[in-house]
Amino acid sequence: xxxxxxxxxxxxxxxxxxxxxxxxxxxxxxxxxxxxxxxxxxxxxxxxxxxxxxxxxxxxxxxxxxxxxxxxxxxxxxxxxxxxxxxxxxxxxxxxxxxxxxxxxxxxxxxxxxxxxxxxxxxxxxxxxxxxxxxxxxxxxxxxxxxxxxxxxxxxxxxxxxxxxxxxxxxxxxxxxxxxxxxxxxxxxxxxxxxxxxxxxxxxxxxxxxxxxxxxxxxxxxxxxxxxxxxxxxxxxxxxxxxxxxxxxxxxxxxxxxxxxxxxxxxxxxxxxxxxxxxxxxxxxxxxxxxxxxxxxxxxxxxxxxxxxxxxxxxxxxxxxxxxxxxxxxxxxxxxxxxxxxxxxxxxxxxxxxxxxxxxxxxxxxxxxxxxxxxxxxxxxxxxxxxxxxxxxxxxxxxxxxxxxxxxxxxxxxxxxxxxxxxxxxxxxxxxxxxxxxxxxxxxxxxxxxxxxxxxxxxxxxxxxxxxxxxxxxxxxxxxxxxxxxxxxxxxxxxxxxxxxxxxxxxxxxxxxxxxxxxxxxxxxxxxxxxxxxxxxxxxxxxxxxxxxxxxxxxxxxxxxxxxxxxxxxxxxxxxxxxx
Amino acid sequence: xxxxxxxxxxxxxxxxxxxxxxxxxxxxxxxxxxxxxxxxxxxxxxxxxxxxxxxxxxxxxxxxxxxxxxxxxxxxxxxxxxxxxxxxxxxxxxxxxxxxxxxxxxxxxxxxxxx
Numbered sequence: 001x002x003x004x005x006x007x008x009x010x011x012x013x014x015x016x017x018x019x020x021x022x023x024x025x026x027x028x029x030x031x032x033x034x035x036x037x038x039x040x041x042x043x044x045x046x047x048x049x050x051x052x053x054x055x056x057x058x059x060x061x062x063x064x065x066x067x068x069x070x071x072x073x074x075x076x077x078x079x080x081x082x083x084x085x086x087x088x089x090x091x092x093x094x095x096x097x098x099x100x101x102x103x104x105x106x107x108x109x110x111x112x113x114x115x116x117x118x119x120x121x122x123x124x125x126x127x128x129x130x131x132x133x134x135x136x137x138x139x140x141x142x143x144x145x146x147x148x149x150x151x152x153x154x155x156x157x158x159x160x161x162x163x164x165x166x167x168x169x170x171x172x173x174x175x176x177x178x179x180x181x182x183x184x185x186x187x188x189x190x191x192x193x194x195x196x197x198x199x200x201x202x203x204x205x206x207x208x209x210x211x212x213x214x215x216x217x218x219x220x221x222x223x224x225x226x227x228x229x230x231x232x233x234x235x236x237x238x239x240x241x242x243x244x245x246x247x248x249x250x251x252x253x254x255x256x257x258x259x260x261x262x263x264x265x266x267x268x269x270x271x272x273x274x275x276x277x278x279x280x281x282x283x284x285x286x287x288x289x290x291x292x293x294x295x296x297x298x299x300x301x302x303x304x305x306x307x308x309x310x311x312x313x314x315x316x317x318x319x320x321x322x323x324x325x326x327x328x329x330x331x332x333x334x335x336x337x338x339x340x341x342x343x344x345x346x347x348x349x350x351x352x353x354x355x356x357x358x359x360x361x362x363x364x365x366x367x368x369x370x371x372x373x374x375x376x377x378x379x380x381x382x383x384x385x386x387x388x389x390x391x392x393x394x395x396x397x398x399x400x401x402x403x404x405x406x407x408x409x410x411x412x413x414x415x416x417x418x419x420x421x422x423x424x425x426x427x428x429x430x431x432x433x434x435x436x437x438x439x440x441x442x443x444x445x446x447x448x449x450x451x452x453x454x455x456x457x458x459x460x461x462x463x464x465x466x467x468x469x470x471x472x473x474x475x476x477x478x479x480x481x482x483x484x485x486x487x488x489x490x491x492x493x494x495x496x497x498x499x500x501x502x503x504x505x506x507x508x509x510x511x512x513x514x515x516x517x518x519x520x521x522x523x524x525x526x527x528x529x530x531x532x533x534x535x536x537x538x539x540x541x542x543x544x545x546x547x548x549x550x551x552x553x554x555x556x557x558x559x560x561x562x563x564x565x566x567x568x569x570x571x572x573x574x575x576x577x578x579x580x
Numbered sequence: 581x582x583x584x585x586x587x588x589x590x591x592x593x594x595x596x597x598x599x600x601x602x603x604x605x606x607x608x609x610x611x612x613x614x615x616x617x618x619x620x621x622x623x624x625x626x627x628x629x630x631x632x633x634x635x636x637x638x639x640x641x642x643x644x645x646x647x648x649x650x651x652x653x654x655x656x657x658x659x660x661x662x663x664x665x666x667x668x669x670x671x672x673x674x675x676x677x678x679x680x681x682x683x684x685x686x687x688x689x690x691x692x693x694x695x
């Protein structure tokens with residue numbers, strides 16, 4: 001049995017030494033076998049308390065430079081746990097609290113207050129990373145040298161074990177943080193995959209909800225997107241709605257932001273509204289650096305503040321969703337555009353149907369006509385109507401504007417002509433009626449340039465009215481070009497006040513009448529130059545002796561050559577009648 | 581095409597949802613509609629048996645979060661049982677053990693409802 005009395009015999013002393021050694025060995029085995037920091041600290045305290053008969057024990061471990069926190073206590077109120085104090089210049093030896101200078105070591109106060117009189121530094125590689133304190137029952141001024149050595153040995157063994165368990169603890173924490181990161185990345189990966197596959201906004205927002213709920217762990221969130229200029233809420237699980245003014249204000253935020261930090265104008269006034277709605281973080285959703293939407297999230301159900309890393313995650317997730325939402329929108333637009341193009345195609349087909357499919361034949365004349373439509377639906381119109389064995393009506397017109405309105409008006413014109421022609425009106429009468437009809441049925445910014453003529457194969461002549469249309473040409477035998485420009489005002493601008501003037505002209509054998517629209521004379525080159533009438537006249541003259549079809553084809557070829565490398569903007573429409 | 585299956589059975593007034601396979605963004609809507617239906621039918625005592633659940637993603641976890649508030653508002657709960665270590669790890673990483681009652685065995689979860 002070990003006694004610490006000066007009268008111990010030599011045998012007793014040897015026995016004590018053996019006891020101490022085996023106790024050290026046992027202590028070392030126990031603390032090194034454990035990885036549990038609290039167990040090691042507790043066991044260390046209890047072992048020393050037993051050895052020096054102390055009723056209290058405390059251990060502080062270094063948190064950062066000169067800062068130590070209480071980790072374990074025995075016989076002392078546990079409320080001291082985790083208390084932090086600043087300890088400077090800790091001596092690398094056993095410290096007897098009462099004998100030290102309170103001014104030199106102000107941190108000794110904590111130990112004095114707890115009745116701790118002996119401090120043992122915990123050292124690894126001569127660096128202090130902790131302090132253990134005790135209160136021996138006996139008011140000893142100093143432990144014996146043997147005891148000091150023994151306690152130091154215990155402290156050294158404990159220090160190594162503590163350090164090891166701290167490192168392992170840290171590794172565990174690092175691993176857990178890594179696992180958390182991997183989980184975040186998995187979520188981003190999963191979402192980017194799913195977002196890409198989802199082409200409707202509803203499914204995208206559902207997916208976003210799932211990950212906000214699951215990964216972020218919040219049940220309060222909202223997403224709003226910029227529609228035209230205003231922000232529109234497309235997904236919301238908030239306690240209260242946000243006002244349009246609030247949405248507008250927060251749409252100027254450029255970085256992921258905690259609501260708490262919105263202390264400046266213009267955001268400050270909306271802080272309480274956002275908090276009432278349960279929002280804690282706002283994340284701008286950007287496409288090419290422009291804010292296109294906002295993601296807001298509320299508190300996390302499992303608790304914990306949002307860290308910078310969390311904000312980064314929210315930003316990544318939100319922007320992924322934003323890009324996919326934008327793609328979904330573009331996809332929808334493309335489909336709609338396709339649908340519109342399909343409809344236009346149908347409109348064009350209908351319009352083509354309004355043009356004569358077979359040209360009527362009359363004696364002594366050879367007739368050719370064409371309409372090459374541009375990409376858009378245009379409003380060009382031509383017609384050739386047989387009136388009798390010897391008479392034929394030819395017409396050409398160009399409705400202002402493009403697209404469906406123009407094609408509708410063109411259809412109207414076609415119907416009016418076909419309805420009125422059988423009435424046997426004179427050309428000026430017919431023109432006046434059609435003009436009035438068009439004027440009544442359209443606004444004044446819609447108009448039609450029109451030319452119509454009746455060709456008589458018996459007299460080899462024609463009567464015509466030109467209502468503001470590019471004057472057709474007659475190429476005479478002597479090589480001169482006559483321009484047919486008599487008539488009156490274009491159709492649809494005003495009611496007929498002045499009767500249309502009727503012109504006449506000869507169209508003999510070997511002579512040609514050429515009707516065209518401005519798609520021919522004003523065809524643009526790549527450089528932005530019009531084909532022009534001089535060029536048109538040149539082509540006509542060069543083909544003076546050719547049949548109607550050939551003249552027409554040569555003009556089309558000239559137009560197309562002139563426009564090489566451009567998109568055909570306007571319809572190319574022509575009628576050629578040649579005397580044979 | 582999805583590798584996810586679920587089945588609902590009841591033990592008295594407690595509804596046990598057996599889930600099997602992979603619960604991810606793709607299959608989450610299946611579980612969502614199952615929960616929706618239970619809630620529509622005013623069944624608020626729910627145990628989800630995850631014995632055959634091989635994988636869960638955060639989107640899958642989202643489904644549990646989606647309904648827990650309403651269920652608890654109606655004095656019910658969604659309890660989870662029989663999680664494999666791999667699945668539990670995901671729950672743990674995302675802090676779910678703080679929010680949900682997770683038991684080893686289905687019978688423990690059922691017992692906790694006071695059945």
